[in-house]
Amino acid sequence: MDALPADSSTLFMLVFALGMKHGFDADHLATIDGLTRFNMQANPRWARLCGTLFSLGHGAVVVAIALGVSLLSGGWTAPAWLEASGAWISIVFLTLLGVLNLRAVFAAEAHELVRPVGLKGRWLGRLGRVAHPGGVALVGALFALSFDTVSQAALFAMAGVQAGGWGHAVGLGLTFMLGMLLADGANGLWIARLIARADGVARVASRVMALAVAGMSLLVAAYGLLRMASSGVEAWGDGKELLIGAGVTGVIFASFLLGLWLTRLREAAVPVRAGR
DSSP states (O other): OTTSOSSHHHHHHHHHHHHHHHHTOHHHHHHHHHHHHHHHHHOHHHHTTHHHHHHHHHHHHHHHHHHHHHHHHTTOOOOHHHHHHHHHHHHHHHHHHHHHHHHHHHHSOTTSOOOOOOSGGGGSGGGGSOOSHHHHHHHHHHHTOSHHHHHHHHHHHHHHHHHHSHHHHHHHHHHHHHHHHHHHHHHHHHHHHHHHHOSHHHHHHHHHHHHHHHHHHHHHHHHHHHHHHOHHHHHHHTTOHHHHHHHHHHHHHHHHHHHHHHHHHHHHHHHHHHHO
16 A cells, blocks of 8 residues: 555556556456457457457456445555565466466467467356357456455555545546556457468567567566565665556557557568569
8 A cells, every 4th residue: 555656646647557557467468369269250240359348347347346445445444464465476476477478489389379378267167268248248357356456456446545535446446447448458459460360470479479478577576576575676666656567568568569560561561562
């Protein structure tokens, strides 16, 4: 709680950045990848919207948690162990996701697209293969029922209560949802485009994105570990939460744009070659 800024505008910007960063989480990318691939065959009309539908379901649960916490909090303050436990779980998961996605890049054959690797998606079973828009949103909602998401939503909901009551808490939940929606929606469109192309540039673009996600996962995990182990690092990071969150999101988004640029570059070159 002490790490969250007291100023309302800065708090909303930070939560928006956290939502975008959450949307670029490797687990989100992997699940949206699987849902999009399945629907490109089973329900192509909805395939490009899998990221958006997933994020709407996920965000609805986050908003509900924020509202519930704000209404039930009263004089209750979040225990110290909630933030510490969430930090440790985040460090472990980010490290695993970083290692697994690096492995996926180097293990992929030259002719294959690199598919992002997630952990939570493996627990969904057949729910990871749904062809109904409501089913995709349900998968996103189930993803939100995890300790890291619940603890994060509870923490910024408490900050919203302190800033102005339950309305602020719900506003923060919606802001988080908007940031996540932009990231997940763009990711669904991008994956659908890569699957439709499946050419050499698409293979390069998939590797660029996978390496960026893996690298950022490991860097954020290392920073979290250093912050918990060193008071100096923790003091340095105080007040820089928005800058750090925006930086992580910016690097992932830049890799996303690089992948799109490579794709468009290839598309522009094809007519020229055909004319020759």
